[in-house]
Amino acid sequence: MTTRPPDREGARTTLQKLLSRFHFGITLFAVALSGITILLAGITTLRSYADHNIELAARLGAYGAEPALVFNDPQAAREGLEPLMRLPGIARLRLLDDRGHPLYQWTSPRGDPAPLLTRLFFPHPFAATVQRNGSVIGRIEVWGDSSTLIDYVRIGALAGLGCLLITALGTIILARRFEYELVKPLGEIATVAHDVRLHRRFDKRVQSLGIVELDRLGGDINALLDELQGWQGTMESENALLAHRASHDMLTAMPNRAAFDEQLRQRIQTAQAKERRFALLFIDADNFKAANDNHGHAAGDAVLVALSERIKDTLRKGDFAARIGGDEFIVIIDPLDGAIDPRELADRIRAGASQPVALPGGQHYRLGISVGAAVYPDDGADARTLLTAADAAMYADKLVKRPT
Amino acid sequence: MAVQAASQTIVENSAEGITSGVNRILGGIISYARWPAAASPAPRDMCLVGAPRLTGRIAPIVPGGQAVTVRRTTAAGAISGGCDIIFLGHMPVADRQRLIGWVRGRPVLTITDDDPNCSFGAMFCLNGGPSKISFSVNLDAIGRGPLRIDPRVLKIGSDDGGAR
Numbered sequence: 001m002t003t004r005p006p007d008r009e010g011a012r013t014t015l016q017k018l019l020s021r022f023h024f025g026i027t028l029f030a031v032a033l034s035g036i037t038i039l040l041a042g043i044t045t046l047r048s049y050a051d052h053n054i055e056l057a058a059r060l061g062a063y064g065a066e067p068a069l070v071f072n073d074p075q076a077a078r079e080g081l082e083p084l085m086r087l088p089g090i091a092r093l094r095l096l097d098d099r100g101h102p103l104y105q106w107t108s109p110r111g112d113p114a115p116l117l118t119r120l121f122f123p124h125p126f127a128a129t130v131q132r133n134g135s136v137i138g139r140i141e142v143w144g145d146s147s148t149l150i151d152y153v154r155i156g157a158l159a160g161l162g163c164l165l166i167t168a169l170g171t172i173i174l175a176r177r178f179e180y181e182l183v184k185p186l187g188e189i190a191t192v193a194h195d196v197r198l199h200r201r202f203d204k205r206v207q208s209l210g211i212v213e214l215d216r217l218g219g220d221i222n223a224l225l226d227e228l229q230g231w232q233g234t235m236e237s238e239n240a241l242l243a244h245r246a247s248h249d250m251l252t253a254m255p256n257r258a259a260f261d262e263q264l265r266q267r268i269q270t271a272q273a274k275e276r277r278f279a280l281l282f283i284d285a286d287n288f289k290a291a292n293d294n295h296g297h298a299a300g301d302a303v304l305v306a307l308s309e310r311i312k313d314t315l316r317k318g319d320f321a322a323r324i325g326g327d328e329f330i331v332i333i334d335p336l337d338g339a340i341d342p343r344e345l346a347d348r349i350r351a352g353a354s355q356p357v358a359l360p361g362g363q364h365y366r367l368g369i370s371v372g373a374a375v376y377p378d379d380g381a382d383a384r385t386l387l388t389a390a391d392a393a394m395y396a397d398k399l400v401k402r403p404t
Numbered sequence: 405m406a407v408q409a410a411s412q413t414i415v416e417n418s419a420e421g422i423t424s425g426v427n428r429i430l431g432g433i434i435s436y437a438r439w440p441a442a443a444s445p446a447p448r449d450m451c452l453v454g455a456p457r458l459t460g461r462i463a464p465i466v467p468g469g470q471a472v473t474v475r476r477t478t479a480a481g482a483i484s485g486g487c488d489i490i491f492l493g494h495m496p497v498a499d500r501q502r503l504i505g506w507v508r509g510r511p512v513l514t515i516t517d518d519d520p521n522c523s524f525g526a527m528f529c530l531n532g533g534p535s536k537i538s539f540s541v542n543l544d545a546i547g548r549g550p551l552r553i554d555p556r557v558l559k560i561g562s563d564d565g566g567a568r
Contacts, residue, residue, distance in 0.1 A: 064556070067554070067556045071428070071429055072414055073414075076560045079559070132467035
């Protein structure tokens with residue numbers, strides 16, 4: 001189970017970064033699109049304004065230069081055209097008389113900032129005829145330059161840069177907000193999943209997150225956890241059942257031979273450590289085979305259950321009883337103090353067992369048992385010796401009864 | 405007295421060139437003058453009094469082809485009426501004074517070519533040079549009469565007469 005921080009891997013990225021990149025891309029696209037659109041629309045509009053401006057300038061020039069043409073006077077032409085020379089965006093002026101000879105020419109002392117743009121936008125001069133009382137007396141030609149356009153483009157580029165800055169800022173803020181709104185709930189889900197996996201906290205649940213998709217995910221995780229919790233419970237109870245079955249006898253629900261061996265080992269250890277005594281009673285039903293044969297297996301089972309119940313009834317707290325074979329039972333009487341005589345206990349059990357047992361068929365059966373006792377450490381210090389001693393004592397008891 | 409040395413028309417340096425230059429200037433001045441509505445309608449009558457100094461053939465060329473009739477007359481003849489324009493050539497001082505005095509307050513355009521300083525009271529004064537003809541404007545004379553002159557003509561030369 002290797003746990004590695006998720007953001008150490010180069011190829012992966014956080015959701016916030018992803019969102020941030022996404023936002024920036026979209027916003028940049030939108031800003032660029034609108035910016036270019038506005039810029040193009042602006043240039044088109046400005047160009048038409050510039051055309052208009054030059055046309056108006058030509059008209060104004062035609063009006064102002066009219067007397068100069070009438071009197072054929074270059075000086076007057078200069079004076080008449082002077083207002084035009086102060087206008088921005090006019091590169092060159094030319095006044096022609098009725099024969100097409102230039103009367104006056106002027107070129108702006110301000111250099112053209114972008115000759116290429118000028119050629120592109122103002123390839124031809126704007127010309128206006130000068131008329132006097134209906135007859136053409138001359139012509140004025142006006143060339144525009146791109147200075148106003150350049151200004152506009154410069155301002156547009158600056159504004160675009162500003163927009164880009166605002167975009168970047170907005171994207172960061174938006175991504176932060178997204179992190180709060182989206183990444184935090186996801187983190188909560190991850191925390192729950194992590195807790196469940198690491199600490200087996202199947203009772204943990206994802207809280208409502210306020211986002212439909214995430215709530216659906218959380219609901220699914222919760223349902224999964226419900227199932228896991230159910231499985232866990234079932235498994236635990238089944239494990240307990242299996243463990244019980246492994247150590248207990250099915251018929252009488254008493255501990256079986258394996259459980260007894262373990263119990264005896266522990267009791268010996270304890271008694272050894274604390275220097276205590278305990279007794280072992282070996283109980284065997286007399287003629288059980290005959291009862292089985294005569295009355296059937298169901299009756300035999302009923303007799304065994306009855307016997308086990310009676311044995312249990314005689315037990316004190318701390319004592320232990322087990323069924324170690326077909327009709328063989330063992331009782332550990334622990335601790336064994338001076339007040340208790342194993343023989344007396346054996347007699348008590350014998351007396352309890354001798355009460356008639358009601359068989360399934362309605363008959364009654366009187367069971368006889370043989371009991372042998374062994375005492376630790378008097379009769380043996382280990383399990384085998386103790387068992388052998390108890391077994392021998394039980395046999396002796398059985399032999400005593402045989403003749404009768 | 406506000407007198408302005410005004411326009412300088414470039415002409416070919418020949419008798420023919422000067423004549424056409426003079427007539428062109430005359431036509432230009434006439435075309436920029438506005439007679440009151442009550443005055444007699446076009447064509448305008450030009451009365452030539454005295455001897456013109458610049459050219460003997462006075463026939464104004466008005467842009468747009470507006471016709472101007474020219475007739476020679478005396479000072480007395482001009483005063484007796486029928487003149488929209490009086491061209492004052494070389495003449496006795498008394499005659500000139502009479503004419504200028506009579507014109508005052510009347511819708512009559514006065515032009516002379518015999519007054520280089522433009523100080524005798526004519527509205528426009530022509531001046532001949534080696535290869536150019538100029539005209540001056542006497543704003544006081546124009547201001548006294550009901551005739552209206554296009555300000556563009558009055559403005560010509562008003563800025564830098566000293567440069568001439």
